[in-house]
Amino acid sequence: MFLITINSCVIIKKLDNSVIKRKIKMNFEKTAIGIDIEEVKRFENKTIDNSSDFLKRIYTVKELEYCFSKKIAAQSLCARYCAKEAVVKALSDLKITDVYYSDIEILNTNKGVPQVKINKYPDIKVKVSLSHTKKYACANAIVYLH
Numbered sequence: 484m485f486l487i488t489i490n491s492c493v494i495i496k497k498l499d500n501s502v503i504k505r506k507i508k509m510n511f512e513k514t515a516i517g518i519d520i521e522e523v524k525r526f527e528n529k530t531i532d533n534s535s536d537f538l539k540r541i542y543t544v545k546e547l548e549y550c551f552s553k554k555i556a557a558q559s560l561c562a563r564y565c566a567k568e569a570v571v572k573a574l575s576d577l578k579i580t581d582v583y584y585s586d587i588e589i590l591n592t593n594k595g596v597p598q599v600k601i602n603k604y605p606d607i608k609v610k611v612s613l614s615h616t617k618k619y620a621c622a623n624a625i626v627y628l629h
């Protein structure tokens with residue numbers, strides 16, 4: 484399959500040589516991206532008891548339940564921190580500067596795909612992708628305003 488973009492159109496040539504033409508609907512003035520990477524060690528040894536202020540400032544109750552259900556909570560905490568930071572960066576590019584980490588909730592579907600909700604702005608569409616290793620976690624985000 485080949486994909487060519489010309490003048491706001493995507494032209495997809497399939498393997499059987501048939502061609503599909505689709506208009507691109509993305510409005511760049513309403514779209515922004517963000518990215519972040521952090522060291523996992525910053526999130527190690529955190530528990531609800533010894534770090535509750537830090538955790539509550541950043542994560543929702545459901546996010547904490549999810550992260551602490553994982554074998555290595557620090558990696559999931561770190562990845563979500565990166566995703567929140569990436570969302571904040573993208574929002575800032577769209578001149579939205581009143582969203583804090585705890586306003587952003589990242590929960591996974593039953594297939595593992597992270598979904599984002601911004602409590603203050605339920606209509607803002609956000610996509611994130613997370614990744615983590617022993618040492619680092621990273622995430623990127625795309626934000627789209629209607």
Ligand SMILES: CC(C)(COP(=O)(O)OP(=O)(O)OC[C@H]1O[C@@H](n2cnc3c(N)ncnc32)[C@H](O)[C@@H]1OP(=O)(O)O)[C@@H](O)C(=O)NCCC(=O)NCCS
Pocket residue numbers: 558559560562591594595596597613614615616
């Ligand atoms: C999806 C997949 C490629 C992720 O690979 P991975 O190396 O384990 O992932 P990384 O360590 O880079 O990143 C982990 C993060 O990926 C995200 N993730 C997990 N599954 C995902 C999926 N299906 N789609 C998008 N993101 C996914 C999660 O946010 C996860 O972080 P979390 O555990 O803190 O929630 C892997 O789980 C896989 O191959 N799964 C089998 C295929 C599959 O499930 N396909 C989708 C359903 S058809």
